[in-house]
Amino acid sequence: MNIVAAAIGRPYIPGWTDLGPFVAEGWLIVTVVGLLLAPFFARRRNLACFLVALAGLTAALISLLWVGVPAPGRAPLRGILIADSFALLWKAMLIVFTVGVLFLWRSTTASEMREGDGPEFFTLLIGATLGMSLMASTTNLLMIVMAVELASLPSYVLAGFRKTHRLGAEASLKYVLFGAGCSALMIYALTFLYGMYGTLDLGAIARQVQGGAHAHPALLTIAFFGLIAGVGFKIAAVPFHFWCPDVFEGASVEVTAFLSVASKGAGLVLLLRVLMTFADAMEYRAAQPLVALAYAVGILGAITATVGNTAAFAQNNIKRLLAYSSIAHAGYMMCAVSLLFNLNGHQTDAASGVNAPAQVLLFYLTVYLFMNLGAFAVAALVYRATGSEDISAFNGLVKRNPVLAHAMMACMISLIGLPPFAGFVAKLNLMLVLMNNGGGWWILVAVIAVNSIASAFYYFRVLRAIYLEPAGADQPAFAGHPLGVALAAGSGLALVLMLVLASPVSALTRHYARMQGIGGAAATPATKPVVTVSAAP
Amino acid sequence: MDPLALQHYLAVGAILFVIGLIGFVTRRNLIVMFLCTELMFQGVTINLVAFGRYLNNDLGGQAFTIFVLVIAAAEASLALGLVVLLFRQKNTLDADAWRELKG
Numbered sequence: 001m002n003i004v005a006a007a008i009g010r011p012y013i014p015g016w017t018d019l020g021p022f023v024a025e026g027w028l029i030v031t032v033v034g035l036l037l038a039p040f041f042a043r044r045r046n047l048a049c050f051l052v053a054l055a056g057l058t059a060a061l062i063s064l065l066w067v068g069v070p071a072p073g074r075a076p077l078r079g080i081l082i083a084d085s086f087a088l089l090w091k092a093m094l095i096v097f098t099v100g101v102l103f104l105w106r107s108t109t110a111s112e113m114r115e116g117d118g119p120e121f122f123t124l125l126i127g128a129t130l131g132m133s134l135m136a137s138t139t140n141l142l143m144i145v146m147a148v149e150l151a152s153l154p155s156y157v158l159a160g161f162r163k164t165h166r167l168g169a170e171a172s173l174k175y176v177l178f179g180a181g182c183s184a185l186m187i188y189a190l191t192f193l194y195g196m197y198g199t200l201d202l203g204a205i206a207r208q209v210q211g212g213a214h215a216h217p218a219l220l221t222i223a224f225f226g227l228i229a230g231v232g233f234k235i236a237a238v239p240f241h242f243w244c245p246d247v248f249e250g251a252s253v254e255v256t257a258f259l260s261v262a263s264k265g266a267g268l269v270l271l272l273r274v275l276m277t278f279a280d281a282m283e284y285r286a287a288q289p290l291v292a293l294a295y296a297v298g299i300l301g302a303i304t305a306t307v308g309n310t311a312a313f314a315q316n317n318i319k320r321l322l323a324y325s326s327i328a329h330a331g332y333m334m335c336a337v338s339l340l341f342n343l344n345g346h347q348t349d350a351a352s353g354v355n356a357p358a359q360v361l362l363f364y365l366t367v368y369l370f371m372n373l374g375a376f377a378v379a380a381l382v383y384r385a386t387g388s389e390d391i392s393a394f395n396g397l398v399k400r401n402p403v404l405a406h407a408m409m410a411c412m413i414s415l416i417g418l419p420p421f422a423g424f425v426a427k428l429n430l431m432l433v434l435m436n437n438g439g440g441w442w443i444l445v446a447v448i449a450v451n452s453i454a455s456a457f458y459y460f461r462v463l464r465a466i467y468l469e470p471a472g473a474d475q476p477a478f479a480g481h482p483l484g485v486a487l488a489a490g491s492g493l494a495l496v497l498m499l500v501l502a503s504p505v506s507a508l509t510r511h512y513a514r515m516q517g518i519g520g521a522a523a524t525p526a527t528k529p530v531v532t533v534s535a536a537p
Numbered sequence: 538m539d540p541l542a543l544q545h546y547l548a549v550g551a552i553l554f555v556i557g558l559i560g561f562v563t564r565r566n567l568i569v570m571f572l573c574t575e576l577m578f579q580g581v582t583i584n585l586v587a588f589g590r591y592l593n594n595d596l597g598g599q600a601f602t603i604f605v606l607v608i609a610a611a612e613a614s615l616a617l618g619l620v621v622l623l624f625r626q627k628n629t630l631d632a633d634a635w636r637e638l639k640g
Contacts, residue, residue: 142601149608156615160622169623170635176619177570177632180612181561184577187605188554191581191598195547195588200597 014077017070021083022137024064024091028130031056035123039116046110046118053122054102057129061095064088079201080140082273084516086358087137089509090269093362093369094136097261098129100373100487104254107484108380121161124154125258132266135234139202139277139517141190144270148186148230151266152179155259159251171250178243182233189226192219202274203517206281209289224293227274228300234267235330238304245311248323253383256319257376260326265365268330271297272337272361273515279340279347280518286341286439295440298338302447305331309451312458317389318379321458322372325415328455329368335444336360336430342437348518359513360433363506367414367426367498374491375411377484378404385478391462396471401478403489405466410492412459417452422498422505427452429506546587554580565632567623571616578609 019026034052042048069085105121113121131150138144156179160172196216197205209220229240236244248256275293282290308328315321339347339357348355379389381404386393398405414423431448434441479485498505557576564570582602589598620630627634 142597142604145601145608146604149611153611153615156619160619163622166626169619169626173567173619173623173632173635176612176616177574180571180574180616181558181577183608183612184554184557184574184581187608188577188581188584191550191584191588191601194598194601195584195592198592198595200601 012078018077020067021070022077022081023067024060024095025130025133027056027060027063028126028133031060031126032123032130035119035126039119045116046113049118049122050102050106050110053126054099056126057095057099057102061092061099064091064095079203080138080143081134082137082139082516084137084514085512086269086273086355086362086515087133089362089512090136090265090365091133093366094129094133094262094265097369097373098125098258100369100491101125101254101258101262103483103487104257104373104377104380107377107481107487108384109252109254117161121158124158124161128154128158128258129262132262135266135270136273139273141194141200141202144202144274145183145187145190148234148270149183151234151263152183155179155263158255158258159247161255162252165250165252167250168252169250171247175243175247178240179233182229182240186226186230186233189223189229193223196220196223202277203281206278209278210281210283220289224296228271228296231267231271231274232300235264235271235334236304236327237300237330237334238307238327241304241307241327244327245315245320245323248319248326249317249389253319253376253380256322257373257380260322260376261365261369261372264326264330264333265369268333268337268361268365271334272357275337275340276347276355276357276515276518282341284341284347290340294338294340297334297340298441298444301331301334301338302444303331304328304334305447305451307331309455309458312455315458316391318382318391318394318462319389321391321462322375322379325455325459326372328451329364329415332427332430332448332451333361333364333368335434335448336364338444339433339437339441342439348515353514354510355513355515355518356433356437358515359506359510360430362509362513363429364426366505366509367422367495370491370494370498371411371414371423374407374488374495375415377488377491378408378411381480381484381488384484385480386475391465392469392472393475394462394465395469395475397466399477400471400475401480401485403485404480407488407492408466409463410495412463414495416456416459418456420499421495422502423495425499425502425506543587543591546583546591550580550583550587552580553577553583567620567630567632568617570632571613571620574616575609575613578605581605 031053035049038048038052039045069088070083128151131147134147135151138147156172156176159175160168162168193205194200196219197208199205232240279290305328308324308331312321312324315324336357347357382393383389410421414421417423417427431445434445554577557573560573561570582605585598585602589595624630
């Protein structure tokens, strides 16, 4: 009892210096409260909630950029949460993207959503955003689990939000079943990390693994398998990808867009931070556990990309096609995450603290965000006009709505990774860094190159429908919601601009590709006493 | 002096988890499937408490357990709500009845 008394005796109350870097998350929480209160004060509840969510996200973005990154070396909130530039750029991207999702909702689903469903919808959306932003800034096992669940639980409901839609309910069922199984697996595996090393802090665990303490290779393997299962579920990495196409088809389009970028991006960012913590503790040497981890993630990434692209060929539903496309892109990004060591030295530049895989991932995510936002916006508007999600609904789109047609063209060509769009530089950057890493990473470059060429076939099927197929008699021209058209056109323009401004964007991601406690600050020794699994007190 | 060592607790946790996992994979009744995930979470909590107790009385494991209980409860309430919704559509709890999305 004495330790309980001791813990209660001096409660820990975080001050402003601790909470300052997390004002953005605070704004998201305030927004959730505001969303629940807003319906009492407005007659048009859905619209009111849309505006509150928009205002909250704007406030979060401004405060995020205003507060910036605290001086390195300090660990706010006793190291439970981490504020660094890597997390900051991801959060900024996430919030910008969520604003895009809000506009997408406004231009498509808003008109058919029942008045009064808005508060729930936006509460869930902002709650998931909060979880995804927390996923980027923690290496504490408890906080990882909490953040992943905070992102997952609202996503399950969002997937089945169209209660009367039969496919929506089925999608939600598959999502929640699979998600519960994967999260149980992940937490069970993580208990062994806690058990073996006596701490919830991944950094301390990594240093003990490096120190050779309690080498239980089997338990360590189980722990990492569980971690990859839990995060792989968020990323939709093979073999945890089965939910992805079904949920994408069953959910409404703005939810699909949200999951395709925010959920996967958060998973990748978390995976990178976790693996980098281990790589840094092992000083990026080609030592046994690190090599196994890097190869596992690299091979998983290659398989994910290949499976995604192969399955995409057979799809006629545009949302299923984009689902498999997003699985493939998650695979490419996992290849970047697999860069845990190289033969020439550190992945983190000692002088500048820039982390090479983090830079690649941030750059790719920045571009990927606009590609998917644009593609889903066009798909949503075409669905609104035709009532069909089939690729044939795009027939003759260039005559029916040239702006949307060209925006879709930009997104599709960018997704393939061809110039003159930003997808080209993102993929080029990824492949160059993989190539320069030495070792066996050229194999991943080859896999990505072959996959990109193969993926061109199914992306071009959409383009052929848009540009070459004649529009059917029942497919008249349509205008589309101006906000949605602006969103699609803006995404297309952004893809062109980011190719023109490739070097500033690259410099920006390089500037933000720094992680606290990784590559910079000296590692502090673990203070906690530890026991082996077989020891009794 | 203590006849129960850490391994015993871990064994119970592992058994619960594996029973849950096997049930989750093999059973096709939706409610039983969700009960099996609950069983998996209980295996997790036993592990956490046992590790916490045997690790120098570290409270981290027990604190974690409370969070895991909350997560399990949230997931169960969400899932059972969904089961009710689905049951109204087809009047069956068989998971195989929902096959319109082709996985």
